[in-house]
Amino acid sequence: MSKKGDQPSMERRQFIGGTIAAAGALTIAPGVILHAVADTDQRTEGASSEHRWGMVIDANKCADGCTACVEACNTEHSLTGLGRPETDAAWIRTVKLKDKQTGNISRLPVMCQHCEHPPCVDVCPTNASFKRADGVVLVDRHTCIGCRYCMMACPYKARSFIHEALSDQSVNAPRGKGCVESCTLCVHRIDEGVMQTACQEACEKDGHAAILFGDLKDPNSEISQVLKKYNSVQIRGDLELNTGVRYRNL
Amino acid sequence: MSKMYYRELYCGSPIRFWSGLALLGAFIVIGLGSAYYMEHNGHWVTGMSNQIVWGLPHVFAIFLIVAASGALNVASIGSVFGGPLYKPLGRYSGLLAIGLLAGGLMVLVLDLGRPDRLIVAMTEYNFKSIFAWNVILYSGFFAIVGVYLWTMMDRSVSKFNRPVGFAAFFWRIALTTGTGSIFGFLVAREAYDAAIMAPMFVIMSFSYGLAFFIITLITAYIWGDREIGDLRLTRLKNLLGVFVGAVLYFTLAYNITNLYITQHHGIERFVLLDGGIYTQMFWIGQILIGSVLPLFLIYSPAFEKSRWAIAAASIAVLIGGFFQIYVIVIGGQAYPMNLFPGKEVVESGFFDGVVASYTPTFPEAALGVAGIAVALAMVAVGARVFKVFPETLEDPNS
Numbered sequence: 001m002s003k004k005g006d007q008p009s010m011e012r013r014q015f016i017g018g019t020i021a022a023a024g025a026l027t028i029a030p031g032v033i034l035h036a037v038a039d040t041d042q043r044t045e046g047a048s049s050e051h052r053w054g055m056v057i058d059a060n061k062c063a064d065g066c067t068a069c070v071e072a073c074n075t076e077h078s079l080t081g082l083g084r085p086e087t088d089a090a091w092i093r094t095v096k097l098k099d100k101q102t103g104n105i106s107r108l109p110v111m112c113q114h115c116e117h118p119p120c121v122d123v124c125p126t127n128a129s130f131k132r133a134d135g136v137v138l139v140d141r142h143t144c145i146g147c148r149y150c151m152m153a154c155p156y157k158a159r160s161f162i163h164e165a166l167s168d169q170s171v172n173a174p175r176g177k178g179c180v181e182s183c184t185l186c187v188h189r190i191d192e193g194v195m196q197t198a199c200q201e202a203c204e205k206d207g208h209a210a211i212l213f214g215d216l217k218d219p220n221s222e223i224s225q226v227l228k229k230y231n232s233v234q235i236r237g238d239l240e241l242n243t244g245v246r247y248r249n250l
Numbered sequence: 251m252s253k254m255y256y257r258e259l260y261c262g263s264p265i266r267f268w269s270g271l272a273l274l275g276a277f278i279v280i281g282l283g284s285a286y287y288m289e290h291n292g293h294w295v296t297g298m299s300n301q302i303v304w305g306l307p308h309v310f311a312i313f314l315i316v317a318a319s320g321a322l323n324v325a326s327i328g329s330v331f332g333g334p335l336y337k338p339l340g341r342y343s344g345l346l347a348i349g350l351l352a353g354g355l356m357v358l359v360l361d362l363g364r365p366d367r368l369i370v371a372m373t374e375y376n377f378k379s380i381f382a383w384n385v386i387l388y389s390g391f392f393a394i395v396g397v398y399l400w401t402m403m404d405r406s407v408s409k410f411n412r413p414v415g416f417a418a419f420f421w422r423i424a425l426t427t428g429t430g431s432i433f434g435f436l437v438a439r440e441a442y443d444a445a446i447m448a449p450m451f452v453i454m455s456f457s458y459g460l461a462f463f464i465i466t467l468i469t470a471y472i473w474g475d476r477e478i479g480d481l482r483l484t485r486l487k488n489l490l491g492v493f494v495g496a497v498l499y500f501t502l503a504y505n506i507t508n509l510y511i512t513q514h515h516g517i518e519r520f521v522l523l524d525g526g527i528y529t530q531m532f533w534i535g536q537i538l539i540g541s542v543l544p545l546f547l548i549y550s551p552a553f554e555k556s557r558w559a560i561a562a563a564s565i566a567v568l569i570g571g572f573f574q575i576y577v578i579v580i581g582g583q584a585y586p587m588n589l590f591p592g593k594e595v596v597e598s599g600f601f602d603g604v605v606a607s608y609t610p611t612f613p614e615a616a617l618g619v620a621g622i623a624v625a626l627a628m629v630a631v632g633a634r635v636f637k638v639f640p641e642t643l644e645d646p647n648s
Contacts, residue, residue, distance in 0.1 A: 067599070070599060082294075084294060085601075086299035086300065086301065086601070086607075087293070087294045087299050087300060088300075089300075090300070090599060090600045093598060093599035093600035093602075094597070094598075094599050095589075095590075095595060095597070095598045095599070095600075095602050096595070096596040096597035096598070097590055097593040097594065097595060097596060098593060098594045098596050099592060099593055099594075100592055100593065100594050101592065105596070106593075110589070110600075110602075119436075119437060119438060121376075122376075122378050122379065122435075123378075123379050123380070123381060123435070123436075124376055124379055124381075125371055125374075125375070125376055125379045125381035125382040125384075125385060126370050126371055126374040126375075126376065126382070127374055127375075127376045128374075143367070143370050143374055144363070144364065144367075145362050145363065145364050145365075145367045145368070145370055145371050146362045146363015146364045146367075147362055147363070147371075147381065148303040148304060148363070149379070149381050149432070151300070151303040152303060152304065152436055152438070152439070152583070153435075153436055153437070153438055154438060155437065155438035155587065155589070156589065157300075157301075157587060157589070157600060157602065159300075160300050161293065161300060161303060161363060162292070162363070163292045163293045163294035163298075163299075163300075164291065164292035164293075164294045165292060177292050177363070178289070178292070178293075178362070178363030178364040179363055179364065180363070235589055235590070236589060239437055239438075
């Protein structure tokens, strides 16, 4: 090819234009299709800021070897494991601790703490992680892009990424490959007026009653009375996230 | 100074050019195939898990994105800070920056759980999220550097070169500040949650970007049978030495602060002493290969004008930089979060209190390598189609 003048030729300009147009089309096209399909947003006003749902968990009542809460959560939300613990979803887990100084043993379930100032919501680029007016922290599975930044940010390791395609899902919790999810505080029950989470129900059924769910904003609720009467702590209270889940005897 | 002529970079042998491009194309195809495999099956086929949520693709992506903004420095020195020896290198600096960013972003996007929802990331913004800001900073970088290149290549708009150069310089500082802040803003994990992350990433970008620039510049001039003068290369080499030293200084400040804070002794012990592969990557990868070796090659009188030493130092900086980001991204996640200070985790249903294991898989590596291939392919095609490289880079008075 011979050496050309200093001025860019039309072919070159067309090349630039064509490249930019192609890159733009490739970026936007899948999304346009997605939006056309997903444009049936039927969310209605529901949650009220007059409530703040939360839990208090008594570590002394959490029985060694018991996993009733975990199993109940898995059943309620169809969290079927695939025998791959590192990638299987875990919305609630039990943890057994030993005090390094005193040797005291405690046991407790850990799940999303439904913070007032949730780091997962702060970092989510698309607002898919959000907090309802009633304090329940959720993931919008329509706008979660699966970047997993919320999992990096959550101080409680409460979130799971869906690592594979799912089948046999529960209507209580629609889930999908490539999105992040966590404890919903059984929001489907709350919205139906059932004031008991699956984990609490299972714990009571097994005779331990370590978990108490209720409205933190209602001064007369059992949970408010218990929290007023007894000392309780937040996990990583130093972060000042004002968690909706509190622990006694930890 | 004599007038500078720019000319498309033609390789002496067309077979070498097209086969080189075909090789890069093959890497890209393998990487895209890997991305499809990972998306189709879900991330369980990778080494990533609910404990290590960001794996090898993120290491490649962050490495390339950080290097991209650093690659633009040469142009900035030329047009913003008035370095005449750097000015002829400005066009290539812009092209390399765009290429590296495109490669990094491709890897980042294809590792998303839902890459098909890219449009959501570009239309829904949570302005408290540094990730959302980065979406704007990354896409804006393409536009600003594109205009910057235009002012460098078209004489009719060259009067805007300086203001656009300033804008590009500030934008690139903002971009790397944003990338570092991805980690700086994470309160949960002991390895992160530190303001120094932002300036440390800026200085890392200076170092990696310049290393990428030097090694590809030398390669391109060998490729096109053109001349580079010793003076210019020595300048670039000395600048690289300063940047490598600066990264070391920031690493020292970060670690000394953590060593002072009792709460952070665990993570320091993990990285510096008993973290297994991460400790090795830190000492052998980042410190020995990435810092000590290049500083020796750059400042030893024995290699004063050795091009081999300059190239080797640049490659060592890149290898060390890759390990540094690996330790930051993967090591920082592998070290367990301390949910219960003063307590030891005896049992957990979700890997609390234990070091998370991570073994990268082939598809993850292939996707990452494809990012580098995209960057190099864009540079190769760009340099062939546009007048990016000066006909000669011989020293001004030679």
